[in-house]
Amino acid sequence: MRLRGASPVLWRGHGECQIGAEAGNAVVLKGMSAAEQRLIDRLDEGIDRVSLSRSARLADLPLRRAHELVGRLREAGMLREEPLPDGGREADDILYWERLRSPGGASARAQRLGEARLAVLGRLDDGAPGAIAREAITFLAEAGVGTVLAEDPSLDAAVAQSFPTTARRAPLRALPDLMLTVEPHLIDPVRARSLARADAPHLPVVVREVSVRVGPLMEPGRALCAACLDLHERDADPRWPAVATQERGLPAPRIERLLAHQASGLVARAVLEVLADGPGTWAARSLEISGPEPLGLERRWLPHPECACAALESE
Structure with missing residues (x-):
């Protein structure tokens, strides 16, 4: 899994970060522990389900809490399961519309245009x-x-x-x-x-x-x-x-x-x-x-x- 639109993780202060660089489109997470912040850093690079437990262990975060955090991000629409699209203009368009949370998903939007x-x-x-x-x-x-x-x-x-x-x-x-x-x-x-x-x-x-x-x-x-x-x-x-x-x-x-x-x-x-x-x-x-x-x-x-x-x- 990965963060939608290849959005960056930016730290706002102790126990607080935002995913996304632009105000109004970013999601702010508050009250996080240092271990949770370390796991968020790994999501910035992309992580699969198998390595989630290993990443949680390396971050010194209980696996249950890691799943809760991932679920919270998924509910906020911040996660994508599919891999990053290949490079090129089409990939740029897909990532852009992911950040805007296009209805049905950015890939579906690209498919509608293609058809x-x-x-x-x-x-x-x-x-x-x-x-x-x-x-x-x-x-x-x-x-x-x-x-x-x-x-x-x-x-x-x-x-x-x-x-x-x-x-x-x-x-x-x-x-x-x-x-x-x-x-x-x-x-x-x-x-x-x-x-x-x-x-x-x-x-x-x-x-x-x-x-x-x-x-x-x-x-x-x-x-x-x-x-x-x-x-x-x-x-x-x-x-x-x-x-x-x-x-x-x-x-x-x-x-x-x-x-x-x-x-x-x-x-x-x-x-x-x-x-x-x-x-x-x-x-x-x-x-x-x-x-x-x-x-x-x-x-x-x-x-x-x-x-x-x-x-x-x-x-």
Whole structure:
């Protein structure tokens, strides 16, 4: 057995230590004897069940008390039975999510990502939307997303070249676990209507003149669709439909490179959260980042009462 996330053991004072370096995430143990502290030191290096009795003897600690201490740590979620993962990026991710006590375990989370199918829809040009999508997909492949279904041939070729172990095809009629679009100015209403009929969630990303909006996640069988967003925009600005019609014919905006990199990371984070942990944070919620608002402006969306999808809320 070993401490979760390879967390360090730090001494706080006589008979007191903490497992983990960051306040708020560490577990503090108090009232320990010197012998118990010596045993905790051995757990920092890893210990199996067979050697627990020997370690307790070397620490001059009764075996019964050693088992009690181990049980206390196990109840606190601080122990893992499986060995440390092999080195590399995947191991770093697993250890990180162990420290955060990922639901079901960090290894199970990694398995969910490995089994996930992500569809990236739309043709990507050389503008900001294409750059953001390509970098985000790089992050996602590195994070272990098992299958990337790219509609754009250049993106598909890039995945094949850089990440040969990432699947790029899926069984016939197999639905993706998430559909991602990265578009300039506005959500394409024609594509959005088509995606709304698919039995898979859709995460829209819109690259605008000075900001990038990620979300809200649109889920099958749930009210809130792209038409709702359009109607809310119209409520805020009655002339918005006329402006939006013209924006659809504009070239993709040219944005600050740093903002594009930041947006790529945010897109990747949003996709990973949805694939590994479910809708959660992104259900009916968007985040808009820009130069003046690098921490992002959060917005919660409600189904628009004039939209036909609102009827789903009453079913």
